Amino acid sequence: MKLPGRITGMFRIRTDQPEVIRAQLRALSKQIPLVYFLLSTNVLALSATHFGVAPAWLTVVTPLVVLLASIARSLDWIRFSRRPFDLAEGIRRLRNLRTLATALAILMPAWAIALYQYGDIYQHTHVAFFMSVTVVGVAICLIHFPPAALSVMLVVAAAFAVQFGLEGNRIYLALAINMVLIAFIVVHTIGTYSKAFNGAVMTRIALKRQNARTRRLADGNARLALHDHLTGLANRRGFFRILENAIAGAAKAPRFAVGLIDLDGFKQANDIYGHAAGDQVLVETGRRLREMVGKQGAVARLGGDEFGILLPLDEGCDDLRTQGQKICAALAQPFALANGAARLSGSLGLSTYPASGLDAEMLFDRADYALYFAKSHRTGTAVVFSSEHEALIHRNAEIEQALRTADFETELSLEFQPIVRAGDGRVNHFEALARWDHPQLGRIAPDRFFPLAEKAGLVSELTVNLFGKALQAARLWPAEIGLSFNLSARDLVTPEVGLMLVAAINRSGITPSRIAFEITETALLRDIEEASRMIAHLHALGVKVALDDFGTGYSSLSYVHELEFDWVKVDRRFIEHITANERSQKVVKTIVDMCENLGIESIAEGVENRQQAEMLGELGCRYLQGFHFAQPMTAQGVASYLARVRGGSKRNGQAVA
Ligand code: C2E
Ligand code: CA
Numbered sequence: 135m136k137l138p139g140r141i142t143g144m145f146r147i148r149t150d151q152p153e154v155i156r157a158q159l160r161a162l163s164k165q166i167p168l169v170y171f172l173l174s175t176n177v178l179a180l181s182a183t184h185f186g187v188a189p190a191w192l193t194v195v196t197p198l199v200v201l202l203a204s205i206a207r208s209l210d211w212i213r214f215s216r217r218p219f220d221l222a223e224g225i226r227r228l229r230n231l232r233t234l235a236t237a238l239a240i241l242m243p244a245w246a247i248a249l250y251q252y253g254d255i256y257q258h259t260h261v262a263f264f265m266s267v268t269v270v271g272v273a274i275c276l277i278h279f280p281p282a283a284l285s286v287m288l289v290v291a292a293a294f295a296v297q298f299g300l301e302g303n304r305i306y307l308a309l310a311i312n313m314v315l316i317a318f319i320v321v322h323t324i325g326t327y328s329k330a331f332n333g334a335v336m337t338r339i340a341l342k343r344q345n346a347r348t349r350r351l352a353d354g355n356a357r358l359a360l361h362d363h364l365t366g367l368a369n370r371r372g373f374f375r376i377l378e379n380a381i382a383g384a385a386k387a388p389r390f391a392v393g394l395i396d397l398d399g400f401k402q403a404n405d406i407y408g409h410a411a412g413d414q415v416l417v418e419t420g421r422r423l424r425e426m427v428g429k430q431g432a433v434a435r436l437g438g439d440e441f442g443i444l445l446p447l448d449e450g451c452d453d454l455r456t457q458g459q460k461i462c463a464a465l466a467q468p469f470a471l472a473n474g475a476a477r478l479s480g481s482l483g484l485s486t487y488p489a490s491g492l493d494a495e496m497l498f499d500r501a502d503y504a505l506y507f508a509k510s511h512r513t514g515t516a517v518v519f520s521s522e523h524e525a526l527i528h529r530n531a532e533i534e535q536a537l538r539t540a541d542f543e544t545e546l547s548l549e550f551q552p553i554v555r556a557g558d559g560r561v562n563h564f565e566a567l568a569r570w571d572h573p574q575l576g577r578i579a580p581d582r583f584f585p586l587a588e589k590a591g592l593v594s595e596l597t598v599n600l601f602g603k604a605l606q607a608a609r610l611w612p613a614e615i616g617l618s619f620n621l622s623a624r625d626l627v628t629p630e631v632g633l634m635l636v637a638a639i640n641r642s643g644i645t646p647s648r649i650a651f652e653i654t655e656t657a658l659l660r661d662i663e664e665a666s667r668m669i670a671h672l673h674a675l676g677v678k679v680a681l682d683d684f685g686t687g688y689s690s691l692s693y694v695h696e697l698e699f700d701w702v703k704v705d706r707r708f709i710e711h712i713t714a715n716e717r718s719q720k721v722v723k724t725i726v727d728m729c730e731n732l733g734i735e736s737i738a739e740g741v742e743n744r745q746q747a748e749m750l751g752e753l754g755c756r757y758l759q760g761f762h763f764a765q766p767m768t769a770q771g772v773a774s775y776l777a778r779v780r781g782g783s784k785r786n787g788q789a790v791a
C-alpha cells in the first residue's frame with residue numbers, strides 16, 4: 135500500500151473488526167488516565183514557570199480548566215473500564231476520542247505558543263520542552279489507537295516545526311528539524327505497532343474461536359457417545375454413567391430403583407404404521423417415561439424398543455410395584471399417530487439399590503432378569519426383583535454349570551407324546567420331548583434347561599444328541615407314523631446344525647417326509663433371514679416344518695404366509711379355556727380357517743379333556759395333542775401305547791414289535 139493510503143488507513147476506526155475495537159478500548163481505558171495525568175502535570179509545570187509573567191487566563195484559568203477536565207475524563211474512562219459496553223457505544227467513544235485528541239492537539243500548542251509570547255529565554259525553552267515531551271509522551275500513551283496518536287503527533291509536530299523553524303534561530307531550527315524526525319519515527323513506530331497489535335488481536339480471536347469449535351465438537355462427540363439421537367435420551371452407555379453417578383451420590387439419595395422396559399408390540403406397530411410412526415412411538419414413550427420418573431429420575435433408550443429408567447425412592451411414595459404398574463399403565467395408553475392409533479404395552483423389570491446390587495452392572499442384570507420374568511410370565515406388567523428371583527438365578531447358575539459337565543449320552547432321554555387326528559383319534563405322529571436326569575439335581579424340565587443351554591452355547595450339542603435318539607426310536611414305529619422334533623432358536627441360525635440333522639436323517643433311513651421340525655416364533659425372530667434359509671433347505675429335502683406355540687408371539691400371520699409352514703400348532707393357552715371362553719373359540723376358529731385356506735394342517739396342543747377335544751373338532755381343528763389322549767411316554771412306552779390304541783391290527787403290531 136502507498137504511504138498516503140497507509141497513513142489515511144491509520145486514521146480509520148476499524149468498525150469492520152469489532153474485536154480490535156474492544157481490544158483498543160480495553161488498552162485505552164488503562165492508558166487515558168495516564169495521558170491526562172501527563173498532560174495536566176506538564177500544563178501545571180509550564181503555567182507555574184510563567185505565573186506572574188503571562189496573563190492569568192493563561193497561567194491560572196487554563197491549567198485549572200485542563201486539570202478539572204482531565205480529572206473528569208479520567209474518572210469517566212475508569213468507570214467505563216469497569217462496565218460492559220456494546221460495539222456501537224465503543225465506536226462512539228473512539229470517535230469522540232479522536233475528535234477530542236485532535237482538538238487538544240490544536241488547543242494545547244496554541245496555549246503554549248501564547249505563553250511563548252511572554253518570558254525570557256529559559257521560559258521559551260520550557261515551552262519547547264513542554265511541547266516536545268508532552269506530544270511524544272501522549273502519542274506513546276495512545277499507541278493502541280493510531281487515529282488519536284497520529285493526529286496528536288502530526289498536528290503538534292507541525293505546529294512545533296512552524297513555530298520554532300521559522301524563528302530564525304539556528305538552535306530552534308535544529309530543534310524543529312529534530313522534532314520532525316522524531317515525529318516520523320513515532321508515526322512509523324505507531325504504524326508498525328498497530329499492525330502487530332491488530333494481528334495479535336485477530337490471532338487471539340481466531341485461536342479462541344478454534345478452541346470453542348474444538349470444544350463444541352468434543353462436546354458434540356461426547357453427547358453423541360452418551361445419547362440416543364432419535365429421542366435425545368441417554369443411550370446404553372449414558373445410562374450406565376447415570377447409574378454410576380447415582381451410586382456415587384448415594385449419600386444424598388440413598389435408595390433408588392433401576393428399571394428396564396421392553397415395549398410389547400412395537401415391531402407390529404412399526405410394520406403396520408411404518409418406521410416414521412415407529413420413531414414417533416419411541417419418542418412418545420421416552421416422554422411418558424420422563425413424566426413418570428419426575429425431575430429426580432432419569433430415562434434412557436438402551437436400543438431398539440428397550441428403555442431404562444432410574445427412579446428415586448423417596449420415603450412415603452407408593453411402593454415400588456405400584457409405581458411400576460403406573461408406568462406400565464402409562465405405556466398401555468394408545469399412541470396417537472398420523473395414520474391411526476397404536477396400542478402397545480410395556481413390560482418393566484425393576485431392581486433396587488442397595489438391596490438388589492451394589493454396582494451398576496449388577497443392578498442392570500437384576501432388572502434385566504426381572505424384565506425377562508415379566509415378559510415370560512406377565513407381559514405388560516412390572517416385576518420387582520426379589521429374593522425368589524435371586525434363588526432362581528442361583529439355581530439357573532447351578533443348572534448351567536451342570537450342563538457344562540453333563541454326560542448327554544446317558545443323562546438325556548426323550549419322551550414322546552402322540553398327536554392324533556381329530557376325527558377318528560388315530561395317531562398321526564409323536565412329538566419328541568427332551569428329558570434330562572442329572573445325578574445330583576434330579577430331573578430338570580426342558581423349558582428350564584434349553585434357554586440356559588442356548589445362553590451357554592451348548593444347545594446345538596443337545597439338539598444333535600437328542601435328534602439321534604429320536605430317530606433311533608422312530609425307526610421302530612410304523613411307517614405312516616411321523617416324528618416331530620423341537621428346534622431351538624440357535625439351531626435355526628447355525629448352518630452346521632442343519633447339515634448334521636440332514637446327515638442324521640439320511641443315516642437313519644427314515645423317509646424325510648415323516649419328520650417335522652417344530653419352530654417357535656420367538657426363535658424365528660432372532661434372525662429371520664438365516665432362519666428362512668434353514669427352513670427352505672429343510673423343505674427342499676421333503677422335511678415338514680411346524681410353527682409351534684402359535685399365537686404367543688406377534689407377527690405370526692406374516693410368518694405363516696412367508697415361510698410356508700406345513701403345520702401350525704395353536705398354543706395351549708387358547709385351548710385351556712376354550713369351552714367357557716368365547717374369545718378363545720373365536721381365536722382358534724380364525725386360526726383354523728386361516729390354515730384351511732392356506733392348505734396348512736392345524737394342531738391344537740394342551741387338550742386335557744373330552745369337551746375340549748369335541749369343541750376343537752367342531753371348530754375344524756384337524757389334529758389334537760394333550761394329556762386327554764396321552765401323557766408324554768418313554769420310547770418303550772410308545773410300543774405298548776401303539777399296540778393298545780391300534781388294537782390287534784396285524785400290520786401295526788408287527789411294526790411296533
Ligand atoms: P412344547 O413344544 O410346547 O411342548 C409341549 C409341552 O406341553 C410339553 O412339555 C408337554 O409335556 C406339555 N403338554 C402336553 N400336553 C399337555 C396338556 O394337555 N396340558 C399341559 N398343561 N401341558 C401339556 P415339556 O415336555 O415340559 O416341554 C416343555 C417345552 O420344552 C416344550 O414346549 C418345548 O418348547 C421345550 N422342549 C421340549 N423338548 C425339547 C427339545 O428336544 N428341543 C427343544 N429345543 N425344546 C424342547
Ligand atoms: Ca413343540
Ligand code: CA
Nearest residue numbers: 682683703739
Ligand atoms: Ca407348543
